Amino acid sequence: MSQPPYPPHQQPGYQQHPQQYTPQQQYGQQQYRQQQPYQQHAYPPPAPAPKRRRRVWPWVLLAVVMVPIIGFVGCTALLAGGVAAVDEARKGGTVALGDTFTYQSGLALNVAIPKPYRPDNQFELQRDEVGYETTVTITNGTDKPVGAALITKNATLNGQPAPELFGDGTLATQDIAPGQSLALPFRFKTADGARGPLQIAVTDTFNEPVFFNGNIG
Template sequence: MTSLVLGIVAFVLAFIPAINTVGAFVALVGLVLGVVAIFQKRASKPLAISGSAISFVAGVLSIIMIVVYAAAFVTAVNDSISKPVTSSAPSAPASAAASDAASAGPAASTNYSFGDTVTYKDGLAITVSAPTPYTPSDSAAGADQAANIQFTITLKNGTTKNYDPLLYPTVSSNGTEASSITDIGNKVGLAPTTAVPAGQSITFVTAFSVADPTKLVLDISPGFGYDEAVFQN
């Protein structure tokens, strides 16, 4: 009888966030008591079997719900820091409508202009300069399309902890994927790898070979768990 009561209690607790860990423990106790009761001569075997079965199901359900609630919590936390929430264009004043949209927090699908600064909720901020022509050295690799361009990318760490760079931009040009240029001689195409302390920033140059420099799209994000910021001209 005790096993049956504990199994029912555990089944109810399984659906309550944070409390479902207690439900898993209660289910375990109910299962143990039920199994013991099955082998006792004076115990009611039907009740003992029912209590064991319900306790087992409640225990499995509690574990599943613990995982589900934990995953939902992690997803919520990631969403809270991963989406770009503000943008500013230092090269030209934004319109009133654009300013209002930025302060309200644009959707993840918002595209930005080259020269804008995109700031994430945790304080990381990325600025991508307007593209300029690039002249590869003789040792450069990847300069295989109609035009070669470069971008200056700046990331400011506005968080309260070190940031480990994971910045690998990609570019397309008029629907054609651009070729990334690696130019050791000019120190271009080498993404930064040294940690950036809180309050500091890094700046590096990246170059691409493109089909049409007048129609560019650049994707970049601070790392895993962050939405990509999309820049275009």
């Protein structure tokens, strides 16, 4: 009996060759792949970025450094202002003999024009010396008592010291009440025949001196 024919792939000596596609078939396969729907995978949403914490220590350090500086500057300004006010209140000046100078505190000083003076004690002056006398008037325009003993006086003639002559009434220890005045004699001596600019300085306590200027001769 004759055997039925084998299918081509079962026939003896059959070798299966890899399938080859024409360019048209390859193009069709590429279209097919491109047309396949894209399957989007569901991913969890990204976690929010952590908030950046602000650095606090630079501000703390700045405050630690700046607060003392600002305080020092403020205290210095207040101190300077206070010192300036005190200096202005203590400020003296220069006026002519016979005029009145008034401090900011209200204390007023006046020195009259000097006149020749001859002391009762002949030994107070040498043969080549002459004496002069003036009146220093202290008017208390402040709200506190003023001690007359704290008022100092000195004189110069032609740039040379004119020594003070001490006698009755020249050393006063009275307290001058507010609104009251006290007149004190001030005596000094110079060389006989000396002429030129005369300056009498009067100072109250810790205030600056007041210079009263004039001439002799």
